[in-house]
Amino acid sequence: MAWDCRIDTGFSLLSDLCSDDIEQQIIRAYVRLVFAAENTAGVRTTLVARFCSLEVRLSELPDASGVQDLPSFWLEIYSHTTRSTVDSLGCFEFDQAELAMAVDLVLKARHRRELYH
Secondary structure (H helix, E strand, O other): OOOOOEOOOOOOEHHHOOHHHHHHHHHHHHHHHHHOOEOOOOOEEEEEEEEOOEEEEEEEOOHHHOOOOOOOEEEEEEEOOOOEEEEEEEEOOOOHHHHHHHHHHHHHHHHHHHHHO
16 A cells, blocks of 8 residues: 655645644644544544654543543554554643653654654
8 A cells, every 4th residue: 555655634745844833733633632533432533644654643531531640642653554553642731841742752753654664
């Protein structure tokens, strides 16, 4: 299967992305979670970015998870090539520090695309 090596959220080439663009994509994905359908476990997921065969997904765990100190939001790098999660990051409220770590995770996905393509 040929993968389109463009981010699928409105940007043209991968090289066009900067940290501010990625931050905006994460914030937009956070807002889209409100409209995302829940899976059978009550988890909502939306796509943040796609880099060839890698996807960065944002998921929200249900309130009823019952586990204290478990972040409500998770960003994951998912590889379609290996059919597995490559890396992930839990966030509680996307404050400045968490948002900066989330941007770094997306940048990792962009740099890893060659390994998983």
